[in-house]
Amino acid sequence: MTTNPTLTVQDLSVVFPDSNGGLNALENISFDVSPREFICFLGPSGSGKTTLLRVLANLLQPTAGQVHFIRHEQPKIGMVFQQPSLMPWRSVLENIKLPLELEGVDESTARKKAQEMIELMGLRGFEDSWPRDLSGGMAQRVGIARALIHDPDLLLLDEPFASLDALTRERMWMELSRIWQAKQKTVIMVTHSINESLFLADRVLVLTQRPGKIKLDVEVDLPRPRKDDIRYTPHFGKLARKLREAIE
Amino acid sequence: MFKPFQNIFPAILSIVFAVLAWQFTVQVTQLPRFILPAPVDVWSRFLKALSDGSLIYHTGITLAEIVLGLLAGITFATVTGYALAKSRALEKVLSPYLVASQAIPVVAIAPLLVIWLGDGILSKVVICALIVYFPVLVNTVVGVRAVPTALYDLMHSIRATRGQILLKLELPASLPILLGGLRIGATLSVIGAIVGELVDAEQGLGFLLQLGDFQYDTSMVFVAVFMLIALALSMYGVVTLLERKFLKWQNPSR
Ligand SMILES: Nc1ncnc2c1ncn2[C@@H]1O[C@H](COP(=O)(O)OP(=O)(O)OP(=O)(O)O)[C@@H](O)[C@H]1O
Numbered sequence: 001m002t003t004n005p006t007l008t009v010q011d012l013s014v015v016f017p018d019s020n021g022g023l024n025a026l027e028n029i030s031f032d033v034s035p036r037e038f039i040c041f042l043g044p045s046g047s048g049k050t051t052l053l054r055v056l057a058n059l060l061q062p063t064a065g066q067v068h069f070i071r072h073e074q075p076k077i078g079m080v081f082q083q084p085s086l087m088p089w090r091s092v093l094e095n096i097k098l099p100l101e102l103e104g105v106d107e108s109t110a111r112k113k114a115q116e117m118i119e120l121m122g123l124r125g126f127e128d129s130w131p132r133d134l135s136g137g138m139a140q141r142v143g144i145a146r147a148l149i150h151d152p153d154l155l156l157l158d159e160p161f162a163s164l165d166a167l168t169r170e171r172m173w174m175e176l177s178r179i180w181q182a183k184q185k186t187v188i189m190v191t192h193s194i195n196e197s198l199f200l201a202d203r204v205l206v207l208t209q210r211p212g213k214i215k216l217d218v219e220v221d222l223p224r225p226r227k228d229d230i231r232y233t234p235h236f237g238k239l240a241r242k243l244r245e246a247i248e
Numbered sequence: 249m250f251k252p253f254q255n256i257f258p259a260i261l262s263i264v265f266a267v268l269a270w271q272f273t274v275q276v277t278q279l280p281r282f283i284l285p286a287p288v289d290v291w292s293r294f295l296k297a298l299s300d301g302s303l304i305y306h307t308g309i310t311l312a313e314i315v316l317g318l319l320a321g322i323t324f325a326t327v328t329g330y331a332l333a334k335s336r337a338l339e340k341v342l343s344p345y346l347v348a349s350q351a352i353p354v355v356a357i358a359p360l361l362v363i364w365l366g367d368g369i370l371s372k373v374v375i376c377a378l379i380v381y382f383p384v385l386v387n388t389v390v391g392v393r394a395v396p397t398a399l400y401d402l403m404h405s406i407r408a409t410r411g412q413i414l415l416k417l418e419l420p421a422s423l424p425i426l427l428g429g430l431r432i433g434a435t436l437s438v439i440g441a442i443v444g445e446l447v448d449a450e451q452g453l454g455f456l457l458q459l460g461d462f463q464y465d466t467s468m469v470f471v472a473v474f475m476l477i478a479l480a481l482s483m484y485g486v487v488t489l490l491e492r493k494f495l496k497w498q499n500p501s502r
Pocket residue numbers: 016017023025043044045046047048049050051052082210
């Protein structure tokens with residue numbers, strides 16, 4: 001395994017050109033990410049969360065400011081998009097193994113790893129299904145499997161659990177925590193759920209309404225591993241209230 | 249098991265019916281054979297041309313022209329189509345020429361091409377390629393432009409190379425529209441080959457057609473026409489097979 005990236009974001013601004021002088025999506029965003037830290041971004045719709053992830057994944061050039069990775073190289077990224085973004089001409093298994101294919105991993109190893117991911121995501125029996133035959137939640141799990149399969153150093157997750165039912169979602173929280181702890185990954189995740197962020201993250205950053213600025217940066221000092229009943233503790237309640245106030 | 253039979257059965261029935269109606273017309277009208285030969289005449293002419301080898305030879309020539317013309321046309325059309333789809337600037341520079349070239353009917357320049365390239369197979373291949381070029385080009389541009397940007401983001405996020413994006417994203421994503429262009433091109437290419445052969449040729453089904461015409465061998469003309477129909481249908485069939493094989497994911501059920 002390669003060393004983890006430490007990530008520094010400096011005075012980042014993104015302006016999308018439009019007819020009346022440009023749309024400020026992000027304004028003066030600065031933050032640091034320590035190795036193997038789990039960070040959640042919360043913020044109202046349109047606050048630029050997806051835009052921020054796209055800049056971090058090098059899919060979008062910022063208008064101003066910089067993103068520095070340690071050793072100045074782009075880390076290996078696994079990204080879960082807000083829309084599942086599956087290839088309709090590939091079966092579930094073929095979609096999941098795409099990153100390994102691009103890395104030139106041999107076919108049988110790739111299939112075996114994809115099969116493991118399918119088990120992990122509770123997708124057994126759907127290996128050969130076409131994406132259009134999947135429910136929204138299943139498609140999203142395929143997207144998660146694809147983001148994890150090539151063992152990336154940095155995970156960028158854009159509301160990955162939004163279309164899952166409550167039970168599956170909590171199972172996915174457990175899986176993600178487990179993978180994150182076992183595999184030493186850095187995770188940056190966007191979510192709308194305060195519970196989700198407190199359950200998973202080391203740190204939660206709240207963005208303001210457009211243009212997105214960092215409004216709050218809180219350490220989540222809840223003990224790990226976090227179990228379901230942690231949400232009834234007073235400290236959880238206090239953090240949740242703080243975040244809710246920051247969001248609105 | 250029964251499905252193909254069920255699909256084919258009505259077609260066979262209608263063909264049998266058409267042949268009977270044809271035979272009936274010949275018998276009632278008593279038209280001379282050189283105007284409207286009976287199905288039996290055409291059939292015996294077919295067997296004769298088959299046994300002396302001429303039919304196979306000339307069909308083979310025409311088929312070769314079609315296949316080579318199609319391949320050349322598709323190759324140039326997809327390469328330029330891809331470049332046009334990728335570069336708005338190139339599109340602006342080239343599209344007036346492309347549209348203008350479409351205003352010239354290929355039939356009109358076919359004699360020129362035969363003069364320049366000779367009456368052999370080459371001129372026909374070029375005519376075929378020209379006629380196939382435009383529909384495939386247009387569909388390539390439309391197909392490549394229709395690739396979802398979200399999938400480009402996906403490929404870039406896992407650091408795909410240009411070649412990988414071409415092979416694993418752009419090609420499969422635009423294949424449905426591309427094959428649609430090929431379907432049009434395949435039928436047009438048959439027309440292209442015949443147009444070329446009718447201008448001037450020493451071989452091919454078009455030559456056979458003209459020979460039958462000159463010699464009042466109308467049965468031969470019919471045989472040549474039916475061979476052309478068979479060629480066009482098989483080209484169409486090949487494209488359909490390709491679609492079945494590569495577009496499985498689009499079929500309503502598996
Ligand atoms: N490619 C683009 N071109 C123009 N404007 C854009 C583009 N992408 C995003 N925007 C605008 O930037 C702002 C932030 O968008 P973004 O998608 O980052 O929000 P978000 O926080 O992810 O919202 P949500 O929670 O609804 O997903 C929005 O106003 C959006 O309209």
